[in-house]
Amino acid sequence: MSSFIDPYTFDVAIVGGGPAGLAAALALGRACRRVALFDAGPQRNAAASHLRNFVTRDGTPPSAFRQIAQEQLARYATVQLRADHVTSISGERDAFRLTTASGCFQTRRIVLCTGMVDEMLDLPGFRDAWGHSIFQCPYCHGWEVRDRRWGYLALNLDGLANGFPAMLKGWTEDLIVFAGPGVELPEDAVQGLVQRGIAFESSSVVGLVVEGQALTHVELSNGERIPCDVLFAHPPQRHVDLVQALELELDPQGYVQADPMTRQTSVPGIYAAGDLTTRAQGAIFAAAAGTQAGAMCNHDLCITVM
Ligand SMILES: Cc1cc2nc3c(=O)[nH]c(=O)nc-3n(C[C@H](O)[C@H](O)[C@H](O)COP(=O)(O)OP(=O)(O)OC[C@H]3O[C@@H](n4cnc5c(N)ncnc54)[C@H](O)[C@@H]3O)c2cc1C
Known part of the structure; x- marks a missing residue:
């Protein structure tokens, strides 16, 4: 579905296609940004038969929730959905490099929405x-x-x-x-x-x-x-390997520290939203944070003089 001149270069790469990443992609896609949403791997609530306590989506199977979001994102030529696992991130603000199983991608900003792994x-x-x-x-x-x-x-x-x-x-x-x-x-x-x-x-x-x-x-x-x-029960949680390797600053509970307003992490140009940033974990919280990260990331791109 790409209308990109260069399918390997983006304004923003979002890693993780749960509620946070899907919401960030919608905000950024609608802001006319060239966005790639990378998602591969298990989804945190896969074991649950229904997603609950998300107004308008109460009782929706988690897979259907993602499908509806992906169908809505497919209307935006600005958004690429990639079923691809991101293995590493290097570079810096305005010039990040993402490596995946299918290739290397350039991007000016990154939004991490990788969730947490329950042990x-x-x-x-x-x-x-x-x-x-x-x-x-x-x-x-x-x-x-x-x-x-x-x-x-x-x-x-x-x-x-x-x-x-x-x-x-x-x-x-x-x-x-x-x-x-x-x-x-x-x-x-x-x-x-x-x-x-x-x-x-x-x-x-x-x-x-x-x-x-x-x-x-x-x-x-x-x-x-x-x-x-x-x-x-609350079994221990860990970050995915990609996030661990970035060595971002963490809060005292071990979640990625992101500014409450901008969602900016300790690494300039890398934003974070959703479960990986908080113990207050719920799909609607993650979606709201994803929307916020998308908007703040777009704002940063608008005011950056290259
Ligand atoms: C059993 C269970 C049931 C739940 N039920 C509910 C409920 O009913 N209602 C509710 O509000 N909340 C529920 N939750 C919580 C809810 O699932 C989470 O709060 C929500 O999914 C968090 O969204 P997220 O986008 O932050 O992360 P996630 O939904 O975890 O999505 C992260 C995505 O990133 C992908 N990813 C990770 N690393 C990479 C990488 N390197 N490259 C590419 N992709 C990557 C993962 O595979 C995953 O698809 C439940 C949780 C569990 C464990």
Whole structure:
């Protein structure tokens, strides 16, 4: 679909075609910029059957969400969609070089929208149930399973400190906090749960009983099996290799530091939007940040004197 004079030279290259990258491409394409959107690899919410809590798209399968966006982008001759994995980025503002499996590309700006990779826990059953009966966000998946038997798997003490289990009680009264493998619940955390009337198990979790993709029980180190339909957990996340190699400045939680207004990272000319910049992860947040990054990147191009 290219109407480009040189299909290897762009104003802006966007890496990652999830909600953030798709939204950035729309903003930049409509601003008459020559844009390439590179996307290849697994999408973060692939395991989920439906995307929820995105106004106008509530209940849309994640693949259909991307398809609708790609069809809309195809109307813009300014946007190239490339199913291509970016392996390296070199150069500098106004003269970046992207290398992919299919060639090298020149671009003046880059918007990183590569998302995050969830590291699956080495806990029997976890991978099978992830996205089906193990979730990270109750706003995304709580409504469909409200009032059922829920668990919260504490993999560290952060979630307890910020009151995550108390929030889960808005969806169900039947909630148990489980200590993840190797996690000990300290006395103050236990007191906090007791004060809020939240049940907990101090014996750590050693496995999950899963039938197909449906969780049925949580197995504890003391041999007990506790019935449980739904588990919430925040497994560790990492950046994709491309982002790690860029050595961008990170925030204290390990996400790429991007200016809240301009989405500019610590490397001039490289912008970032979506999950890789924040723990507040949701498709509509990512799409909004992508739109913002696209607009700010265009503004920068407009005011740059070559
Ligand atoms: C199981 C699960 C269910 C979820 N359900 C919901 C929900 O119902 N509602 C909701 O709002 N949010 C949901 N989320 C969160 C939501 O999926 C993310 O917040 C959102 O997808 C982030 O968008 P993004 O564009 O930042 O990144 P992503 O959607 O992760 O997209 C990043 C893209 O970049 C690509 N990529 C990475 N590196 C490269 C490279 N080097 N070259 C080319 N391409 C690359 C990846 O393959 C991927 O396609 C869910 C998350 C999970 C894990």
